[in-house]
Each structure stands twice: as structure tokens, then as C-alpha cells.
Amino acid sequence: MNAFDLTEDQQDCLQELINVAMGQASDQLARYLDTFVYLKVPSIEQVKSEHLIDTLNQDLKETAVVSQGFFGYEGIRGEALLIYQPQDSNRLADLLGYEADELTFDEQIIDLSSILTTTFLNVFASQIDNQMSYSAPRLLSANLGTVSEHLQQQSFNWDLALKVRISYQVTDYSFNCDMVLLIPEQAIINIKTVIDRILEEF
Amino acid sequence: MLDTLCINISNRLNTGILILDNDFNIIMWNRFLEVHANKKDNQVTGKSVFTVFPELPQKWFERKLSSVIQLKTQSFCGWEQRHHLFELSHSRPITTDSHFMAQNCTFLPVEVEGEVERICILIEDVTDVCHYQTQLNKALHELALSNRIDGLTQAFNRRHWEECLAKEFSRARRHNHELALVMLDLDQFKLLNDNFGHQGGDKVLVDTAKSINDLLRLGDIFGRYGGEEFAVILPSTDLVGAEEVAERIRQTIAKSTVDYQGRSISVTVSIGVAIIDEQDSRYEDLIRNADLALYRAKAMGRNRVCLAEETLDKKTIVA
Known part of the structure; x- marks a missing residue:
């Protein structure tokens, strides 16, 4: 067990916090988007930097990825990656309530990414008496080929990250996407401190 | 005291601060906006943001802000998606060709007792970034192009052309398509x-x-x-079609003359044609076959089209 591993209690607590946040976020999103949004039970695991691409790659061929950094008090910070497959994106403008000719495809997925990320993380943050700030979302690439290239060229300054993967489904628009939160080493320690405080309070 | 300090600082920021109420009326802005919008404070306070900035896409803007109010989250609009929202002057009017300030905008909810009562819009001047990024993209585009083109003739260079052939070759193999290759050489150059x-x-x-x-x-x-x-790749083309193209090229060049310093130069070409064969395992085989045919065209007296022998055999068998 290394310093970044979560104990069983910590893992359960984080899972519970995320579950509650997902429930509230999906409720808010449903109201705003005027349709049901399902969030599938998340997976929480550690990922090594050299395996990051593989874990994103899985069954994806042509994909768009939007990245948005986030940070709260107590040193909780990381990066959210929103992963889209092109066949899912036909009716995005419709879903967002914009006229299709009002904004480009890039702008649509950037806008949606920002909404999904910030809504979820705001609710999550409020559960741990925290508040999040965000960087502007950026389209890393319109297809995964270049995203892998982009990531491969980086020598990361982290070896290990906590990875939380949540799938969003909007059945009325037959739309799916994945949100992957990546929290690097030092921030894992910080989040463990917060979880321990919550566990003590119970 | 603190208020005065905040106002002082906000007026000296190199970022626009615009505060709206939930009905999109302007509550306040800082000096950055006053200067770059070229309007006085008293002309804008209390007015609708759409009156002061009629260039705003109203429907889009309202929808964008509704997400800030309803979801209580910040929202963004970057220059790469929209060059600018507000028509403002910028700090590089002399040395860039940008008419309006390129902007990154952030929309922040300002909550009072859990309800969003105001929206704070931060407007950053990124004309500089936009200018250099645009120049960089242009340079990259030109570089990519010059990397593929032969400077003298404007045809593709050997390296890029061969990459294309490799791609076309494997595509033809995969989909069982036809593929023809025409190689030609100027006679007695x-x-x-x-x-x-x-x-x-x-x-x-x-x-x-x-x-x-x-x-x-x-x-x-x-x-x-x-x-x-020179060489031409003809995708989805059979032998008859390729021979036609080759013959048309030969005749056109034989008929025309090149004007050079008042003199006219006549020139002819010899051409070899090959099509993809079941035995060809690599694209180089296709080049070799076309090349052999080209040498035969030369040996037979130039200014003619020869078909590769392998393909010729097949043609005779079919005939």
C-alpha cells in the first residue's frame, strides 16, 4: 500500500459522496436541459501516467476530448476530461437549447463539457464544504489519434492519479459521454485528509 | 476603506469586469471597459446589456447566462470558438490587423444567500495570443504544403508522392479496387x-x-x-483507362511546344503503364513494372506508350 492508496473506508466514503453528488447533479441537469440525464455508477481507481492513454483508449476510435482544470480549497485539484464519440453528437445544439446555426460543433461540446463538469463538481464540493473554481475548458482534439499523440508527447510530472469515471446518458437524445476526473498525487493526499475528517464526524 | 481599495484595483486591472443583474441590466463596469467600449459610466449604468452592446447574439447570450443562473456554475466563451463577444478596441491597434479585441470571457454567478442575484463577466484581452496563434497556424500550413510540393514544377515531390502511392496501394488491396500507375520520362532531356x-x-x-x-x-x-x-497514380482505373490517359498525355505534349526566349522547344515523352497485379505484394512492384515498360518505350524509339509485360500478358489472354 502506498501513500496514495485509499483505505476501504476512504474508498466507500468517496464512493458515497460521489453517488450523492451524481444524484443531485443529474437532477439539476435534467431541469436545465429539460430531459432525463442518467449517470452510471462510477468507477474509482488509480491510474499510472504511462497507462493513461490505454484507459482512455479502450473502445474509442474517433473521439473528441475536452479538458477543464478545477481547484478547490484544501488543495483539491485536478483535471476533468470529457470524452465524446462523434455519432453521439448530432443533436447537441438541440439538447443545449441553442439554434443549430448559432454555434459550431466545437463550441457545443465545449459548452456541454463545462456544464457537466462544473455542475457535478459544484455539488460534490458543497458536500465536503468546499467550493470549486475552474479554468476555461479547452478542446484537446477533435479525434483521439491526435489526443494520444498529444498525451504521448508529454512527460507528465505525475506518476499516479486517482481516476473517477462517470458515464452520462441522455436517452431522449441518444447521447452518451464519459467524464474522467484525474486527481494527481499531492491532491490525493489532500482529498484523503478531507475524507478522514468526514469519517470522524460520523 | 476596503471598498475604495477594491475599486482602485479593479479600475487598474487589464481585464474587463462587467456586472449584470438577472434581467441583463448593467450594474457596474470597470475602467478597462469604459475605455475600450469608449462610453461613459452614466451612459451605461442601469441600461440593458443588449442596448449598450447591440452586437451581442441575444438568444445565445441569454441561454448561456441562464445556465449560470440556474446551475450556479461558471461558464466560458473562448476566442477560438468566438473571436469576440463585445466589440471593443484593444491594446495592439497598430501592430496587428485585428479590428476588435479577441476575448476570453468568463461568466461567474454571484450568489447571495444561495440564490444567484448577479452575474459577473470577466473579459480578457487575448488579441496578442490570437494574433500569434493565427500566424503560427498559417506558417504551419505553408510548411506542410512546401513539404509536399516540388518547388520547380509544383507537382508533389517524390517523398510525398510515394507516401500517397503506398496508401493507395494498400487501399486498393483492401477493397479489391483497381489501381494504375503511369510513369513518364522526357525524351533526350x-x-x-x-x-x-x-x-x-x-x-x-x-x-x-x-x-x-x-x-x-x-x-x-x-x-x-x-x-x-514524372509519375501519376490513377486510383480505380483499369488498364484501358490508364492507357487512354497515357496516350492523351503523350499526344498533348508532342503537339505543343515550349516557348523559351523567343525560341520554341519541341519535346516528347516516353510512357510506361502498369496496373496493380495479384502478384504485387508491395507498391514498389508496381513502380518496377511501370518503370520496365517505360524503358521498353525508350528502347522502341521513344515518344510512345508501353504497357507493363505482366499486364500485357493478361490482356492478350483475355483477348
Whole structure:
């Protein structure tokens, strides 16, 4: 067990916090988007930097990825990656309530990414008496080929990250996407401190 | 005291601060906006943001802000998606060609007792970033192009042309499509260089490349293979079709003359044609077959089209 591993209690607590946040976020999103949004039970695991691409790659061929950094008090910070497959994106403008000719495809997925990320993380943050700030979302690439290239060229300054993967489904628009939160080493320690405080309070 | 300090600082920021109420009326802005919008404080306070900035896309803007109010989250609008929202002057009016300030905008909810009562819009001037990024993209585009083009003839260079052939070859194999290759060489080019000098030779290369290019269809891939040797990839083309193209090229070039310093130079080409064969395992085999046919065309007296022997055998069998 290394310093970044979560104990069983910590893992359960984080899972519970995320579950509650997902429930509230999906409720808010449903109201705003005027349709049901399902969030599938998340997976929480550690990922090594050299395996990051593989874990994103899985069954994806042509994909768009939007990245948005986030940070709260107590040193909780990381990066959210929103992963889209092109066949899912036909009716995005419709879903967002914009006229299709009002904004480009890039702008649509950037806008949606920002909404999904910030809504979820705001609710999550409020559960741990925290508040999040965000960087502007950026389209890393319109297809995964270049995203892998982009990531491969980086020598990361982290070896290990906590990875939380949540799938969003909007059945009325037959739309799916994945949100992957990546929290690097030092921030894992910080989040463990917060979880321990919550566990003590119970 | 603290208020005065905050106002002082906000007025000296190199970022626009615009605060709206939930009905999109302007509550306040800082000096950055006053200067760059070129309007006085008292002309804007209490007015609708759409009156002060009629250029705003109203429906889009309202929807964007509704997400801030309803979801209580911040929202963004970057210059790469929208160059600017507000028509503002910027800090590089002399040394860039940008008419309006390129902007990154952030929309922040300002909550009072859990309800969003105001929206704070931060407007950053990124005209600089936008200017250099645009120049960089342009340079990259030109670089990519010049990397593929032969400077003299404007045909694809050997390296790029061969990459194309490799791709077309594997595509034809995969989908069981036809693929033809035409290789051509200018006849007695050395003699021509001796008579007219290298600049005369260059003029012949340029004009010949242009005449060939004019005869090709969209999708045909034309490259300069070597000194006076050109090659054309013809996707989805059978032997009959390729022979026709080759013959048309031969006749067109034989008929036309190249004007050089008041003299007219006549030139002919020898052409070899090959099509993809079941035995060809690599694209190089296709080049070899076309090349052998080209040498035969030369040996038989030049200014003619020869078909690769392998493909010729097949043609005879079919006939």
C-alpha cells in the first residue's frame, strides 16, 4: 500500500459522496436541459501516467476530448476530461437549447463539457464544504489519434492519479459521454485528509 | 476603506469586469471597459446589456447566462470558438490587423444567500495570443504544403508522392479496387539541356508538368519522380483507362511546344503503364513494372506508350 492508496473506508466514503453528488447533479441537469440525464455508477481507481492513454483508449476510435482544470480549497485539484464519440453528437445544439446555426460543433461540446463538469463538481464540493473554481475548458482534439499523440508527447510530472469515471446518458437524445476526473498525487493526499475528517464526524 | 481599495484595483486591472443583474441590466463596469467600449459610466449604468452592446447574439447570450443562473456554475466563451463577444478596441491597434479585441470571457454567478442575484463577466484581452496563434497556424500550413510540393514544377515531390502511392496501394488491396500507375520520362532531356541551357530545361519541366496536370482528373495523384521523370497514380482505373490517359498525355505534349526566349522547344515523352497485379505484394512492384515498360518505350524509339509485360500478358489472354 502506498501513500496514495485509499483505505476501504476512504474508498466507500468517496464512493458515497460521489453517488450523492451524481444524484443531485443529474437532477439539476435534467431541469436545465429539460430531459432525463442518467449517470452510471462510477468507477474509482488509480491510474499510472504511462497507462493513461490505454484507459482512455479502450473502445474509442474517433473521439473528441475536452479538458477543464478545477481547484478547490484544501488543495483539491485536478483535471476533468470529457470524452465524446462523434455519432453521439448530432443533436447537441438541440439538447443545449441553442439554434443549430448559432454555434459550431466545437463550441457545443465545449459548452456541454463545462456544464457537466462544473455542475457535478459544484455539488460534490458543497458536500465536503468546499467550493470549486475552474479554468476555461479547452478542446484537446477533435479525434483521439491526435489526443494520444498529444498525451504521448508529454512527460507528465505525475506518476499516479486517482481516476473517477462517470458515464452520462441522455436517452431522449441518444447521447452518451464519459467524464474522467484525474486527481494527481499531492491532491490525493489532500482529498484523503478531507475524507478522514468526514469519517470522524460520523 | 476596503471598498475604495477594491475599486482602485479593479479600475487598474487589464481585464474587463462587467456586472449584470438577472434581467441583463448593467450594474457596474470597470475602467478597462469604459475605455475600450469608449462610453461613459452614466451612459451605461442601469441600461440593458443588449442596448449598450447591440452586437451581442441575444438568444445565445441569454441561454448561456441562464445556465449560470440556474446551475450556479461558471461558464466560458473562448476566442477560438468566438473571436469576440463585445466589440471593443484593444491594446495592439497598430501592430496587428485585428479590428476588435479577441476575448476570453468568463461568466461567474454571484450568489447571495444561495440564490444567484448577479452575474459577473470577466473579459480578457487575448488579441496578442490570437494574433500569434493565427500566424503560427498559417506558417504551419505553408510548411506542410512546401513539404509536399516540388518547388520547380509544383507537382508533389517524390517523398510525398510515394507516401500517397503506398496508401493507395494498400487501399486498393483492401477493397479489391483497381489501381494504375503511369510513369513518364522526357525524351533526350540531356540533349535539350545542352542546346538550350539548364534554364531552358527548367522551363520545359515546368510547362510539361502543367500540361500533364491539366489533363488529370480530381483524385489522380501527380508527382515528380526524379530529374525529368514524372509519375501519376490513377486510383480505380483499369488498364484501358490508364492507357487512354497515357496516350492523351503523350499526344498533348508532342503537339505543343515550349516557348523559351523567343525560341520554341519541341519535346516528347516516353510512357510506361502498369496496373496493380495479384502478384504485387508491395507498391514498389508496381513502380518496377511501370518503370520496365517505360524503358521498353525508350528502347522502341521513344515518344510512345508501353504497357507493363505482366499486364500485357493478361490482356492478350483475355483477348
